[in-house]
Amino acid sequence: xxxxxxxxxxxxxxxxxxxxxxxxxxxxxxxxxxxxxxxxxxxxxxxxxxxxxxxxxxxxxxxxxxxxxxxxxxxxxxxxxxxxxxxxxxxxxxxxxxxxxxxxxxxxxxxxxxxxxxxxxxxxxxxxxxxxxxxxxxxxxxxxxxxxxxxxxxxxxxxxxxxxxxxxxxxxxxxxxxxxxxxxxxxxxxxxxxxxxxxxxxxxxxxxxxxxxxxxxxxxxxxxxxxxxxxxxxxxxxxxxxxxxxxxxxxxxxxxxxxxxxxxxxxxxxxxxxxxxxxxxxxxxxxxxxxxxxxxxxxxxxxxxxxxxxxxxxxxxxxxxxxxxxxxxxxxxxxxxxxxxxxxxxxxxxxxxxxxxxxxxxxxxxxxxxxxxxxxxxxxxxxxxxxxxxxxxxxxxxxxxxxxxxxxxxxxxxxxxxxxxxxxxxxxxxxxxxxxxxxxxxxxxxxxxxxxxxxxxxxxxxxxxxxxxxxxxxxxxxxxxxxxxxxxxxxxxxxxxxxxxxxxxxxxxxxxxxx
Amino acid sequence: xxxxxxxxxxxxxxxxxxxxxxxxxxxxxxxxxxxxxxxxxxxxxxxxxxxxxxxxxxxxxxxxxxxxxxxxxxxxxxxxxxxxxxxxxxxxxxxxxxxxxxxxxxxxxxxxxxxxxxxxxxxxxxxxxxxxxxxxxxxxxxxxxxxxxxxxxx
Ligand SMILES: Cc1cc2nc3c(=O)[nH]c(=O)nc-3n(C[C@H](O)[C@H](O)[C@H](O)COP(=O)(O)O)c2cc1C
Ligand code: SF4
Ligand code: FES
Numbered sequence: 246x247x248x249x250x251x252x253x254x255x256x257x258x259x260x261x262x263x264x265x266x267x268x269x270x271x272x273x274x275x276x277x278x279x280x281x282x283x284x285x286x287x288x289x290x291x292x293x294x295x296x297x298x299x300x301x302x303x304x305x306x307x308x309x310x311x312x313x314x315x316x317x318x319x320x321x322x323x324x325x326x327x328x329x330x331x332x333x334x335x336x337x338x339x340x341x342x343x344x345x346x347x348x349x350x351x352x353x354x355x356x357x358x359x360x361x362x363x364x365x366x367x368x369x370x371x372x373x374x375x376x377x378x379x380x381x382x383x384x385x386x387x388x389x390x391x392x393x394x395x396x397x398x399x400x401x402x403x404x405x406x407x408x409x410x411x412x413x414x415x416x417x418x419x420x421x422x423x424x425x426x427x428x429x430x431x432x433x434x435x436x437x438x439x440x441x442x443x444x445x446x447x448x449x450x451x452x453x454x455x456x457x458x459x460x461x462x463x464x465x466x467x468x469x470x471x472x473x474x475x476x477x478x479x480x481x482x483x484x485x486x487x488x489x490x491x492x493x494x495x496x497x498x499x500x501x502x503x504x505x506x507x508x509x510x511x512x513x514x515x516x517x518x519x520x521x522x523x524x525x526x527x528x529x530x531x532x533x534x535x536x537x538x539x540x541x542x543x544x545x546x547x548x549x550x551x552x553x554x555x556x557x558x559x560x561x562x563x564x565x566x567x568x569x570x571x572x573x574x575x576x577x578x579x580x581x582x583x584x585x586x587x588x589x590x591x592x593x594x595x596x597x598x599x600x601x602x603x604x605x606x607x608x609x610x611x612x613x614x615x616x617x618x619x620x621x622x623x624x625x626x627x628x629x630x631x632x633x634x635x636x637x638x639x640x641x642x643x644x645x646x647x648x649x650x651x652x653x654x655x656x657x658x659x660x661x662x663x664x665x666x667x668x669x670x671x672x673x674x675x676x677x678x679x680x681x682x683x684x685x686x687x688x689x690x691x692x693x694x695x696x697x698x699x700x701x702x703x704x705x706x707x708x709x710x711x712x713x714x715x716x717x718x719x720x721x722x723x724x725x726x727x728x729x730x731x732x733x734x735x736x737x738x739x740x741x742x743x744x745x746x747x748x749x750x751x752x753x754x755x756x757x758x759x760x
Numbered sequence: 761x762x763x764x765x766x767x768x769x770x771x772x773x774x775x776x777x778x779x780x781x782x783x784x785x786x787x788x789x790x791x792x793x794x795x796x797x798x799x800x801x802x803x804x805x806x807x808x809x810x811x812x813x814x815x816x817x818x819x820x821x822x823x824x825x826x827x828x829x830x831x832x833x834x835x836x837x838x839x840x841x842x843x844x845x846x847x848x849x850x851x852x853x854x855x856x857x858x859x860x861x862x863x864x865x866x867x868x869x870x871x872x873x874x875x876x877x878x879x880x881x882x883x884x885x886x887x888x889x890x891x892x893x894x895x896x897x898x899x900x901x902x903x904x905x906x907x908x909x910x911x912x913x914x
Contacts, residue, residue: 262877262878262891263877263878263880263881263891263893264881265891266878266881266884266891266892266893266894267881267893267894290880292880292881293880295881428875428877429874429875430875431840431842431843431844431845431874431875431879432842432843432844432875432879433875433877433879434877434878434879434880436877437877469789469826470873470875470876470877470886471877472889473891505780507785507786508785508786508789509785509824509826510785510788510789510824510825510826510827511824511825511826511873512823512824512825513874524785525782525785526781526782527782527783527784527785527820528784528820529819529820529823530823530824531823545781545782586879586880587880588844588847588879588880588882589843589844589847589848589879589882590847590848594879594880594881595880596880617848626843630842630843630874660844660879662843662844662847662879663847664847665847668847673843673846676843676846680842680874683874684874
């Protein structure tokens with residue numbers, strides 16, 4: 246039996262690379278073959294429902310998921326019989342996001358619009374923030390960003406308005422805006438989702454930064470592992486130029502601004518801002534000494550705004566909704582939303598953009614639904630490969646930069662990787678040091694040599710060779726790396742190791758043959 | 761992939777990028793995309809074109825994991841070894857991939873990567889540039905069995 250759709254019915258299927266990685270392209274092809282008008286969007290970030298299909302009915306979009314290509318005929322048949330209550334129906338997705346407590350400032354359009362489609366972008370509020378900013382003086386733009394409380398989402402959490410102010414005040418030109426799209430942290434994919442799902446939003450945020458600091462050139466440093474993001478950014482650049490958002494006059498204003506994409510070459514350290522600048526200048530990605538800050542002497546020695554993708558993509562919404570509305574969300578010094586990227590051994594992995602202050606446990610248990618394996622959750626690594634592992638006893642920690650620092654952990658770029666009780670924390674600790682060694686830029690000894698030594702020491706501990714003394718030695722090595730490393734790569738790689746030692750000491754005990 | 765027999769292709773690439781700020785990385789990417797690797801001769805030629813020393817260009821090529829100094833095998837399998845993938849069986853996928861690469865006359869170039877941004881649909885691999893999710897050791901084995909055609913995705 247062949248079910249055929251009314252040709253006018255629009256069906257939305259993500260073209261996001263993660264959705265495609267589990268069959269969205271095949272699902273889209275099956276739908277198209279059945280006569281549907283298939284529209285490829287980005288992802289909503291509800292990855293446990295991917296491939297997620299949204300079918301338009303009476304002007305509303307109803308979600309179904311996960312829909313594999315082989316589910317398509319039955320789904321269409323059910324629709325034709327008027328039974329919209331198909332077993333895969335998940336209803337209205339905007340409502341689902343709201344029920345989860347999501348507030349989409351950066352990722353509001355991802356999964357909704359056709360990426361890089363100018364009309365769709367404008368119809369969904371695109372350019373509204375930039376138009377507001379165009380009516381303001383640079384000082385007022387800077388004041389709004391400061392008052393919003395926005396802090397860098399790339400990991401360090403530096404106040405964005407303060408950084409922009411420094412570049413604005415620097416009496417040296419030209420000035421540059423550089424977007425850090427290196428997204429190297431394991432367990433993170435928010436930048437990728439935005440770049441693939443709503444790339445124009447990033448360009449708009451960069452244009453606002455350019456207005457604030459007086460820059461005429463911007464660069465996007467994109468990791469080479471994201472070929473789909475590159476294609477979507479290239480399309481967005483074409484659309485933005487054709488419609489005057491980039492070029493000789495930002496939307497008809499007095500200021501010129503254009504952006505170039507530069508692709509990295511597979512080096513984690515190039516996400517660190519000074520290493521990124523070296524790489525952008527065509528050199529080895531070795532970390533620079535600070536000061537001077539990139540805001541003072543950045544790309545080619547000129548004042549440079551460097552911000553993460555999500556930081557910049559949050560800016561347009563701040564101008565639409567107002568700085569006070571952004572500041573009203575969150576707790577203490579962490580304002581606005583965090584794009585939590587929940588993954589690992591978890592039932593409902595995905596992107597949850599949540600106001601700061603929600604607890605880690607809420608994210609894992611309520612939103613994530615606990616482990617995918619059904620076994621108890623034992624450890625969670627937050628903030629990428631340099632982030633600490635936390636046990637369930639710490640799940641009451643609210644998401645916030647200082648709140649995490651208080652428990653010797655980091656928020657980083659918002660990655661949350663869940664492990665069940667089959668995890669071997671000594672192996673995780675060893676991996677942290679292995680990764681540190683592989684990706685070290687080599688400039689300083691504690692990082693380059695210490696990380697290799699630490700692996701050997703962990704091997705001796707797990708082989709029960711002089712265990713007590715070697716644990717002591719491992720702690721000393723960690724201390725040396727923390728104190729003596731030039732950048733946070735070597736300076737924070739000990740965090741996962743020490744947290745494993747402190748919270749899971751039993752995994753460093755002698756192993757019984759049975760285990 | 762074009763054979764890197766004469767250097768006019770390299771000159772042409774350098775020429776086209778010459779007027780950009782800091783053109784070395786874009787040049788190296790294009791050389792590798794077109795020829796599959798970056799030879800010693802190419803390094804010398806690029807250094808001349810950009811007025812750099814050979815050591816400087818070599819230093820850059822050797823710093824980055826992406827650049828290679830010899831041709832790759834026919835098919836490229838990158839396997840994510842990072843934490844989100846580890847949490848759902850990524851270590852086993854990596855082990856299977858290493859075994860695949862070690863087979864005699866294996867057409868597969870296996871490389872470790874640390875996150876492909878596909879963490880919510882892990883374990884992740886990239887096969888000839890295409891990201892695939894929820895990968896398993898069994899699917900790696902099926903790759904080995906089907907190692908002839910390019911078209912079949914496990
Ligand atoms: C080892 C290391 C890796 C980093 N990787 C990234 C990255 O991939 N993406 C990113 O935005 N920031 C990364 N950062 C942080 C940047 O150095 C910098 O703080 C950030 O780009 C500033 O932008 P923000 O203020 O908008 O966060 C990294 C830092 C370190 C020490
Ligand atoms: S800590 Fe490591 S990555 Fe950072 S500068 Fe030193 S050697 Fe380079
Ligand atoms: S950790 Fe493997 S894809 Fe991100």
